[in-house]
Amino acid sequence: xxxxxxxxxxxxxxxxxxxxxxxxxxxxxxxxxxxxxxxxxxxxxxxxxxxxxxxxxxxxxxxxxxxxxxxxxxxxxxxxxxxxxxxxxxxxxxxxxxxxxxxxxxxxxxxxxxxxxxxxxxxxxxxxxxxxxxxxxxxxxxxxxxxxxxxxxxxxxxxxxxxxxxxxxxxxxxxxxxxxxxxxxxxxxxxxxxxxxxxxxxxxxxxxxxxxxxxxxxxxxxxxxxxxxxxxxxxxxxxxxxxxxxxxxxxxxxxxxxxxxxxxxxxxxxxxxxxxxxxxxxxxxxxxxxxxxxxxxxxxxxxxxxxxxxxxxxxxxxxxxxxxxxxxxxxxxxxxxxxxxxxxxxxxxxxxxxxxxxxxxxxxxxxxxxxxxxxxxxxxxxxxxxxxxxxxxxxxxxxxxxxxxxxxxxxxxxxxxxxxxxxxxxxxxxxxxxxxxxxxxxxxxxxxxxxxxxxxxxxxxxxxxxxxxxxxxxxxxxxxxxxxxxxxxxxxxxxxxxxxxxxxxxxxxxxxxxxxxxxxxxxxxxxxxxxxxxxxxxxxxxxxxxxxxxxxxxxxxxxxxxxxxxxxxxxxxxxxxxxxxxxxxxxxxxxxxxxxxxxxxxxxxxxxxxxxxxxxxxxxxxxxxxxxxxxxxxxxxxxxxxxxxxxx
Numbered sequence: 318x319x320x321x322x323x324x325x326x327x328x329x330x331x332x333x334x335x336x337x338x339x340x341x342x343x344x345x346x347x348x349x350x351x352x353x354x355x356x357x358x359x360x361x362x363x364x365x366x367x368x369x370x371x372x373x374x375x376x377x378x379x380x381x382x383x384x385x386x387x388x389x390x391x392x393x394x395x396x397x398x399x400x401x402x403x404x405x406x407x408x409x410x411x412x413x414x415x416x417x418x419x420x421x422x423x424x425x426x427x428x429x430x431x432x433x434x435x436x437x438x439x440x441x442x443x444x445x446x447x448x449x450x451x452x453x454x455x456x457x458x459x460x461x462x463x464x465x466x467x468x469x470x471x472x473x474x475x476x477x478x479x480x481x482x483x484x485x486x487x488x489x490x491x492x493x494x495x496x497x498x499x500x501x502x503x504x505x506x507x508x509x510x511x512x513x514x515x516x517x518x519x520x521x522x523x524x525x526x527x528x529x530x531x532x533x534x535x536x537x538x539x540x541x542x543x544x545x546x547x548x549x550x551x552x553x554x555x556x557x558x559x560x561x562x563x564x565x566x567x568x569x570x571x572x573x574x575x576x577x578x579x580x581x582x583x584x585x586x587x588x589x590x591x592x593x594x595x596x597x598x599x600x601x602x603x604x605x606x607x608x609x610x611x612x613x614x615x616x617x618x619x620x621x622x623x624x625x626x627x628x629x630x631x632x633x634x635x636x637x638x639x640x641x642x643x644x645x646x647x648x649x650x651x652x653x654x655x656x657x658x659x660x661x662x663x664x665x666x667x668x669x670x671x672x673x674x675x676x677x678x679x680x681x682x683x684x685x686x687x688x689x690x691x692x693x694x695x696x697x698x699x700x701x702x703x704x705x706x707x708x709x710x711x712x713x714x715x716x717x718x719x720x721x722x723x724x725x726x727x728x729x730x731x732x733x734x735x736x737x738x739x740x741x742x743x744x745x746x747x748x749x750x751x752x753x754x755x756x757x758x759x760x761x762x763x764x765x766x767x768x769x770x771x772x773x774x775x776x777x778x779x780x781x782x783x784x785x786x787x788x789x790x791x792x793x794x795x796x797x798x799x800x801x802x803x804x805x806x807x808x809x810x811x812x813x814x815x816x817x818x819x820x821x822x823x824x825x826x827x828x829x830x831x832x833x834x835x836x837x838x839x840x841x842x843x844x845x846x847x848x849x850x851x852x853x854x855x856x857x858x859x860x861x862x863x864x865x866x867x868x869x870x871x872x873x874x875x876x877x878x879x880x881x882x883x884x885x886x887x888x889x890x891x892x893x894x895x896x897x898x899x900x901x902x903x904x905x906x907x908x909x910x911x912x913x914x915x916x917x918x919x920x921x922x923x924x925x926x927x928x929x930x931x932x933x934x935x936x937x938x939x940x941x942x943x944x945x946x947x948x949x950x951x952x953x954x955x956x957x958x959x960x961x962x963x964x965x
Contacts, residue, residue, distance in 0.1 A: 326380040327764040332771060334370060335388025338363050339775040342389055346396035347783045348922065351403065351793070351806045360455045360751060361908055363389035368459070379463040383760050384768045386455060387751045391772025394747035395427050396780060400700055400808035401736045406788060407796045407806070407813050410729035413788055419781035421646050422733065425639055426740015427773030429671075432639075433679035433741060434748040435632045435766060441680075442753050447687030450528030452753030454905035459758050461902065473962045477899050480958045481906020484951050485520040486914045492518070493918060495934035497944035500868040504564045510550035511567050516871030518948040520955070524907030526876020527883070527900060533688055534877020536839075536854045537870050540582070540862020543835060544575050548863075571866070572811070574828055579864030580701045581832020582839065586856035587681040587702070589840050626762045636672075643737060644668050650733050654726030655715055666710055667734050674706055674738050679745035685857055686746045687753070699746075703738040704812045705829075707731045708819035717821065724820060731816045744773060836860060880904070883956060887963060896963030903959045 342359040367385035371377035402419065405411040441447060461475050492499040502515020526534055549567070552574050557566030626632075644664050656663045678699055685699075708731050715727060748769055755765045792803040793810075818824035839856035846852050862870050880900065887896035921930045 324378040324380050324759075325376055326378065326761060327384055327767060328381055330374065331367075331371070331381045331384045332388065332768075334367060335363070335385045335768070335772065336775050338366060338385065338389040339772065340779055343396050343776055343779045344783050347399050347780060348787065351399050351787060359394070360386045360390035360451060360747075360754065361458055361905070364455050364458050368463075379459050379758050380760050382459055382463075383755055383758050384765065386459075387755070387765050387768040388772040388775065390747055390751050391427075391431075391744065391769045391776065394743050395423060395740070395773060395776035397743040397746075398423050398426075398736060398740060398780060399784065399806065401704075401732060401739045401812055402784065403788075403793050403796075403806045403809040404732045404813035404816075405729055407793050407810060408725060408728055408732070408817070409796070410725060410732075414781045414784045416781050416785075418646070418650070419784070420777045421642070422736050423740055423780055424774060424777035425643060425646070426737045427744045427777060428770055429636065429639055429675055429737075430679060430741040430744025431748060431766060431769045431773060432632050432636050433675055434683060434745050434752070434769075435626050436629065437680060437683050437745070437749060438626065438752045438762060441683050441687055441749055442756055447684070448529050448533070449687045449750055449753040450525050451686075451908065452750040453528060453757065453901065454524075454908050455750075455754040456757035457898070457902050457905050459754070473895075473899065477902035477959065477962050478906040481520075481524065481903040481908075481955060482910035483906075484955055485524070485907040485910025488518060488520055488948060488951060489911065489914050489918075490931075491947070492944070493931040495929075495932045495936070496940065497947055498941040499944075501941050501945050501948075502868055504567050506556075506563060507550075509554055509556065511553040511556070511563060512545050512549045513567055513571070513867060514545065515868060516875070517868035518944050519872050519911065520907045520948075520951065521911030522869065522872035523876035523879070523952055523955075524904035524911075526873040526878075527880030527904040527907075529688065529873065529877055531877050531881040532853045533855055533858045534874045534881075536856070536858035537862040537877075538874045539839070539854060540579070540859040540864075541867055541870055541874070542862075543859070544579060544863035545867055548575055548578060574825075576811075576864055577701075577825065577828040578832035578835070579860055579862075581829040582836035582863055583699070583832075583857065583860035584702050584829070585833045585836030586839065586860050587677070587699070589836075590681055590684050590857055627766045640668050640672060643671055646737075647730075647733065651726075651730050654730075655723045656726065656730050659714070663711075663714060663730075666714060667707070667730075670707055670710055671734065671737050671741075674703060675741040678703060678738060678742045681857075682742045682746040683749040685861075686750050688855055688858060699742045700735065700739050700808065700812055701815055703742065704731065704735045704816050705819065707734045707738070708816045712820060727820055728813070728816050731820070732813060735812065735816070744769070832860075832863070835863075876904075879952070879956065883959060886960070890963055892963075896960075899962040900959045903955055903962075907955065 338359075342363065346359070364382060364386040367382045367389075371382055371385070402414070402422075406413070442449070458478060461478055488497070489499070491497045498518065500515060500517040502513060502517075504511060504513050549571060552570050553567055557563055647664055647667055648660060651657050651660065651663070682699055711727055711731055751769065752762065752765060754760075755762065793806045796803070815824060836856055836859070839854065839859040843854045843856050846854055883900050884897055887893050887900060890896040918931070
């Protein structure tokens, strides 16, 4: 390992390795996002692979490995653009993905996300107590790989990560083979109502819950109770229509009603969150200006490492300059239709919307990622709010258009603007997590921010050909000419439907309003708890509990409770810091294993074109009870292993 005051960091070999990992991770994430509506965080798997490769070369450092994971993580996260862009094919505006137009919209949105996140680093990373579960986990992996903490502690740490990784690979492997269930949930009918209950059998989500802490876990639980214990039974009263299966009916009500209520809660909580972080953001910008003046006078040597961001003048100038290509891009997209007839006014409104909404969304997404992690942050909920915003702007400018062709053109324009803003959202959702990792491993902020831009560029170049290939091979459900094997692209379908609903008077605003009222109540309760010193109930997490499916949220809640009791136990040990770190490292391993397995599985699915490519046993009645028993045993073993590694 290289050492010294200026360690090897942003290197050509690190950039090349990051670019190579980008191709693999981005392809996997694009496919999974279109197939099942989920993507996975790529930072920890990238860090593991980077350490395995760079340790074979002379002079590798923890900071160089951090750059590799930063590039791969940035590009992999940008894959979430598939939650919006395929909508243009689904509504029949595009038949494919024009390469340079697609590259431009992805790259510009992503680079804006990086620029917006620079001042946010001071507000939400160095000046915040947010847990950043995946950022902390990635840092722990890098530290263990670099041998920090001494020989004995490093040995224990490696064993903890390896144990967690093995457990987190073992269960999904058995599930994909068909031996055990992937989730233990069901639909229940009572008193003329119905709801769904249960959780996903995911070791990774248990690990995330351990890292995010009890306050976030209980806030998510509150959202689950409201969404699935109160609202879903109310909206399913009377049962399904004749000929409709109960499970399909309940699932449809969740997607059509509860998710929109949850989006309203997230929207109000997001606005409140922004108001709360405006002060730290302003102070962050002021600090960046002060650091810029110190750097101009004394160079980087006169500025502390943690203050060495990209110059704030360059950041602000880049944001302003990018508004010009955005205007050109939007003008080229709207070459005909109603927007072309009122081009100047519409472009001014759209560019202003991207500029302002970008600031809001970058702040909110950064906060959500710090709260619960990039993988579990409801980024599609932010996409819904961004789509609602631009649809309302266009509705104010054009009203409801009777001509179907003009209406489709307006929907397509709204989707294109949403894609730009969503690029900001996806990157902001990931960047601060990466910058937290960098803070913990002694990285130079400006070098990491350059790496984030490189990751965006690599991702933007790679994503359109993958989309084109998948569109040509499978197509998208609901798109003209889509076949039986069409990819569902659920978020793109939902966001397209929302825009069409707003511009065509088909959106139920009462659901959004109800969600907003619940969000206001959650904010009031959170402020009351904070004022009395009795804890907190983060309102964004309440919205997440309503918006996300219960199989995703319930394991996080369980992990948060288990982590709380483990940490209380750790405080009574001879070395509390070591005991707590063993818990963090084991939980980190749970996340690592899940990410690595998903990469391998996505490659198998993409290569075969079959979602059940690994299945060897058909569906059977004993897979759920067997899965519950095995999953419980694995979780118990994980915590027993934590405790054994923590004893001195």
